[in-house]
Amino acid sequence: MSVDWAKASEEQEAEELASKVLNLGLSKDASKPPPSVPFTSVPPPSSAPPSFLSSPPPPLNCAPPSAGSPLPPKLPTGATLQSSEEDSAPSAAEVSLMRKVLCKGIVESKNDVEVLRKDPNSPLYSVKTFEALQLRPELLQGIYDMGFKLPSKIQETTLPTLLANPPQNLIAQSQSGTGKTAAFSLGLLSRIDPSKRCTQALCLSPTYELALQTAQTVMALGKHCTDVTIKCAVKGETLTRGSKITDHIVIGTPGKVLDWLTKARALSLADCCVFVLDEADVMIATQGHQDQSVRIHKQLPRTCQMMLFSATYDGTVMQFAEAIVPNPVIMRLKREEETLTNIRQMYVECPTAEDKYTAISNIYTIPVGQSMFFCRTKQTANWLHARMVKDGHHVALLTGELSAEERLSVLTSYREGRERVLICTNVLARGIDVEQVTLVVNYDLPELNGAADCETYLHRIGRTGRFGKTGNAINIIDGPRSMELLQQIQKHFNIEIKKLDYKNFDEIDKLAED
Numbered sequence: 205m206s207v208d209w210a211k212a213s214e215e216q217e218a219e220e221l222a223s224k225v226l227n228l229g230l231s232k233d234a235s236k237p238p239p240s241v242p243f244t245s246v247p248p249p250s251s252a253p254p255s256f257l258s259s260p261p262p263p264l265n266c267a268p269p270s271a272g273s274p275l276p277p278k279l280p281t282g283a284t285l286q287s288s289e290e291d292s293a294p295s296a297a298e299v300s301l302m303r304k305v306l307c308k309g310i311v312e313s314k315n316d317v318e319v320l321r322k323d324p325n326s327p328l329y330s331v332k333t334f335e336a337l338q339l340r341p342e343l344l345q346g347i348y349d350m351g352f353k354l355p356s357k358i359q360e361t362t363l364p365t366l367l368a369n370p371p372q373n374l375i376a377q378s379q380s381g382t383g384k385t386a387a388f389s390l391g392l393l394s395r396i397d398p399s400k401r402c403t404q405a406l407c408l409s410p411t412y413e414l415a416l417q418t419a420q421t422v423m424a425l426g427k428h429c430t431d432v433t434i435k436c437a438v439k440g441e442t443l444t445r446g447s448k449i450t451d452h453i454v455i456g457t458p459g460k461v462l463d464w465l466t467k468a469r470a471l472s473l474a475d476c477c478v479f480v481l482d483e484a485d486v487m488i489a490t491q492g493h494q495d496q497s498v499r500i501h502k503q504l505p506r507t508c509q510m511m512l513f514s515a516t517y518d519g520t521v522m523q524f525a526e527a528i529v530p531n532p533v534i535m536r537l538k539r540e541e542e543t544l545t546n547i548r549q550m551y552v553e554c555p556t557a558e559d560k561y562t563a564i565s566n567i568y569t570i571p572v573g574q575s576m577f578f579c580r581t582k583q584t585a586n587w588l589h590a591r592m593v594k595d596g597h598h599v600a601l602l603t604g605e606l607s608a609e610e611r612l613s614v615l616t617s618y619r620e621g622r623e624r625v626l627i628c629t630n631v632l633a634r635g636i637d638v639e640q641v642t643l644v645v646n647y648d649l650p651e652l653n654g655a656a657d658c659e660t661y662l663h664r665i666g667r668t669g670r671f672g673k674t675g676n677a678i679n680i681i682d683g684p685r686s687m688e689l690l691q692q693i694q695k696h697f698n699i700e701i702k703k704l705d706y707k708n709f710d711e712i713d714k715l716a717e718d
C-alpha cells in the first residue's frame with residue numbers, strides 16, 4: 205500500500221492550518237485581507253522552531269501494540285510481506301522533509317562545485333566570506349544570528365551569481381543539507397526594494413510543509429529587514445474577495461500560487477524580479493506540479509531572474525530545468541561516495557525472540573550518542589517501541605502510520621536529543637541518512653526482492669568519509685535466513701562482519717570507546 209503523505213496531509217491541513225500559520229506570524233483571520241508580516245514577528249530559527257514542529261510527540265494513531273506481549277509479532281524472515289504489514293513507502297517530498305527536519309547543520313563536502321556553463325559577461329567568482337558579498341548590513345546580521353560563520357561550498361560559488369548585476373539565471377544542484385535554501389533566501393532578500401508595495405520575489409516549493417520550512421529560513425535570515433514582508437501561499441490560506449497581495453516575497457506551492465494568480469486574481473507577478481523553483485526533483489516527482497510550475501512561469505516578466513535548485517540532476521530534472529531557466533549558469537556539487545571504512549560492523553546471534561530483545565536492551569545501554577533501530581514491519585517497530593517504553597527506555601517511533609505532523613514532531617524531538625533511539629521501519633527510512641547517528645542496529649536486515657538490499661545497507665550505515673569518527677553497526681541475526689542475508693552483504697562489500705557477544709558487557713562497552 206502506498207500512501208501519498210503530501211496528499212494525505214492536505215486533508216488535515218484545512219483544520220490545522222490556522223494554528224500553524226499563526227505560529228509563523230501569518231494571518232489566520234480569513235475575514236480580513238492577510239496582513240503583511242514584518243520579519244521581526246518570527247521566532248529565532250534553529251533555537252526555537254515554530255511550535256508546530258517542536259511539540260512533544262503526539263500519541264500514535266495506530267492501534268496500540270500489546271506492550272505486555274514479550275514476543276514480537278510473528279513473521280517468518282523471507283516471507284513476502286502483506287500490504288497490512290508493509291510500511292508505506294515515503295514520497296520524494298516526504299523524504300526531503302524528513303531529511304530537512306533531521307539535519308542539524310550543514311553537510312560539508314570535500315568536492316568542489318563544478319561550474320558547467322558560464323555566461324561570459326557575468327563576473328563569476330567565488331567568495332570565502334559572507335562579508336565579501338556586500339550584503340545589506342541587516343542581512344549580514346541575520347546570517348550571524350543564524351550562527352553561520354562561513355559560506356558553505358555551494359553558497360561560496362552560487363552567491364556571487366545570485367547577487368550579480370545584471371541578474372544572472374542559475375541552476376544549482378547539490379545534495380540535501382548543503383545550504384541551497386539559505387543561498388537563495390539571501391538572493392531573494394537582497395533583491396527586494398521595500399519601498400515598493402508589490403510582490404517582487406516568488407518561490408515555489410513542492411509541498412505545504414516544504415514551503416513552510418523555506419519560509420522559516422527566509423524569515424530567519426531576513427529577521428532584521430523589518431520593512432520586508434512575506435506571504436505563504438499554501439493550502440488553507442484564504443483571501444477575501446477582491447483583496448490584492450502586496451507582500452514582497454511569496455513562498456508557496458504551485459497549486460495555491462496558480463489559484464491566487466488565475467482564479468482569485470489576487471497575486472500579480474508583473475513586478476517579480478526573482479523566481480526560485482526549489483526542490484525541482486521533488487517537484488517533478490509530485491503529480492501535476494511540473495505543469496502548474498510551467499503555467500506560473502509563463503506569467504513572469506522576461507527580465508525576472510530565474511533560479512532552480514535541486515538535490516539531484518538527472519535527465520528529467522535537466523530537461524525541466526533548462527525549459528524553465530533560460531541561459532543559465534549551471535553549478536553542481538557532486539555527492540561524496542559513502543564508504544564502510546570507518547564503520548565497525550558486527551552481528552549478534554539471537555536464537556530466540558527473547559534473546560533478540562535482550563540483545564536490543566543491552567545494546568541500548570551503550571553510551572554512543574544517538575542510535576537508529578531498523579525493523580522490517582511496522583508491527584515489529586510498534587511492538588519493539590512499546591516494549592522498550594514499558595521497560596523505561598527513551599525511544600521514539602517513526603512509522604508510516606503517523607500523520608505528517610506526527611512524523612515531524614517525532615523527528616524534531618529526536619533531533620533535539622529527547623530520545624536516544626529512533627525505531628523505524630526499513631521502508632520508511634530508506635532515503636534518510638543521518639550523519640549524527642553513531643550506532644545503527646538492523647533489528648531486521650534490509651531486504652529487497654528476496655535478497656539482501658546492499659544499497660540500503662550502505663546508505664544506512666555508510667559515512668561519506670569526511671568524518672574521521674568511527675561508527676557502529678550491529679546486525680541482529682535470528683535464524684538461517686538472516687544469516688544468509690548477512691553473508692550476501694559481506695560478499696557484496698568484500699568485508700568481514702564480526703560476531704559480538706551481546707551478553708558480554710565488556711565487549712559491548714568497548715563500542716563506546718571511540
Ligand SMILES: Nc1ncnc2c1ncn2[C@@H]1O[C@H](COP(=O)(O)OP(=O)(O)OP(=O)(O)O)[C@@H](O)[C@H]1O
Pocket residue numbers: 300303304307308309310311350351352353354355356359378379380381382383384385386387515
Ligand atoms: N553557511 C552556513 N554555515 C552553517 N550552517 C549553515 C550554513 N548554511 C546553511 N546552514 C545550515 O545547514 C542546514 C542545511 O541548510 P539548507 O537547508 O540551506 O540546505 P539545503 O541544501 O537547502 O537542503 P535541502 O536540499 O534539504 O533543502 C540548515 O540547518 C542551515 O541552517
